Amino acid sequence: MPKATLRALAESCGVSAATVSRALSGHPNVRADVRARVEAAAREQGYQRNHLVGAIMAQVRAARTQQFLGNLAFVHVPSPEQARLRPMQVRMVRAAEERARELGFHLDVLHLDAARNAPATLGRILHARGVQGVVFLYSRPTDAVNGFPWQLFASVEIDYGSPELKQHTVSIDHHLTLTGALMRLRILGYHRCGLFIERHKDERLIFKWSAAFRSFQENQGGIGRVPVLVAETMTAEKFLAWHGEHRPGLVIGHVDKAVGWLRRAGVPVPAGTGFFNLNWNERTIRCAGLDLRPELQGVAAVESLVGQIHRNERGLPADPHTVMVGGRWVDGPTLRKSVA
Numbered sequence: 001m002p003k004a005t006l007r008a009l010a011e012s013c014g015v016s017a018a019t020v021s022r023a024l025s026g027h028p029n030v031r032a033d034v035r036a037r038v039e040a041a042a043r044e045q046g047y048q049r050n051h052l053v054g055a056i057m058a059q060v061r062a063a064r065t066q067q068f069l070g071n072l073a074f075v076h077v078p079s080p081e082q083a084r085l086r087p088m089q090v091r092m093v094r095a096a097e098e099r100a101r102e103l104g105f106h107l108d109v110l111h112l113d114a115a116r117n118a119p120a121t122l123g124r125i126l127h128a129r130g131v132q133g134v135v136f137l138y139s140r141p142t143d144a145v146n147g148f149p150w151q152l153f154a155s156v157e158i159d160y161g162s163p164e165l166k167q168h169t170v171s172i173d174h175h176l177t178l179t180g181a182l183m184r185l186r187i188l189g190y191h192r193c194g195l196f197i198e199r200h201k202d203e204r205l206i207f208k209w210s211a212a213f214r215s216f217q218e219n220q221g222g223i224g225r226v227p228v229l230v231a232e233t234m235t236a237e238k239f240l241a242w243h244g245e246h247r248p249g250l251v252i253g254h255v256d257k258a259v260g261w262l263r264r265a266g267v268p269v270p271a272g273t274g275f276f277n278l279n280w281n282e283r284t285i286r287c288a289g290l291d292l293r294p295e296l297q298g299v300a301a302v303e304s305l306v307g308q309i310h311r312n313e314r315g316l317p318a319d320p321h322t323v324m325v326g327g328r329w330v331d332g333p334t335l336r337k338s339v340a
Helices: 006-013 017-024 032-045 051-065 087-102 119-128 174-187 199-203 208-219 236-246 257-264 294-310
Strands: 070-077 105-111 131-138 154-158 168-172 193-198 229-231 250-253 274-277 288-291 322-325 328-330
Touching: 006 017, 006 032, 017 032, 070 087, 070 294, 087 105, 087 131, 087 294, 105 294, 119 131, 131 294, 154 294, 168 174, 168 294, 174 208, 174 288, 174 328, 193 199, 193 208, 193 236, 199 208, 199 229, 229 236, 236 257, 250 257, 257 274, 294 322
Parallel strands: 070 105, 070 131, 131 154, 154 168, 168 322, 193 229, 193 250, 250 274, 274 288
Antiparallel strands: 288 328
């Protein structure tokens, strides 16, 4: 049989070759019935779209005409602990917007209000706006997005919406990042380290922070066996009681108020106890910690979406992929350079 061509498909479907091309690339301006007819004819005739050529031609056309390629959305899924985007996440969104513009897409930022807009309603709104891909930013694992029409969109999540991986995901490699930091802290001479963390901070990452810390204690050692302090809300009373009982030489956590708590309790920082921030990006004081590189996470999420769109991939993937971004060590005055 002769090889199926775009023009032959167009003739058999009674539409233009441009319409066939847009239908096979998932363009939102093609009616659903036309897309279904074109896709059925393509399967029947054995037509296979060359996605690499399609991506190259899209770049050529964009370079010639500054063509707008489509819309993306960034959806924040709130939790009781986090109703709005944190400053670090605002930076993540801004980087995502900039990368989307570079690739020819516009990115809108929305918040899922399950009480006012059900996920199915949100999906219809996004589809009506011509959105082709959605980044979901979760505050913790949740069922708040159940009923979202995944089949209409390319999608990727930042952090985890469920303990079971369902979407392509972009995340910091929390385990490797913390393990590397603990190795450096041990070299500095901190041989009795304690991790303190609010439960929702650990839960949103499927408990990767505490798992990495306990794994290091168990398998690599050299940092003592101080039990992890987990609290729904970290308070001075809870923290100081834990610190007084176990006397760590270094504390690791998100709450840099702990530095003030220690000093008011008569414990000098860093001379008595050091402090290392698990999220240096949300620090309120000068301190050492981990830069979780929010801009890079936003860029990686957009690039994942655009790649899916060029490959005409929609819906939840059969085999979700995870892009891991490494965090970076940042020195600061809450650590001593060496410990006697």
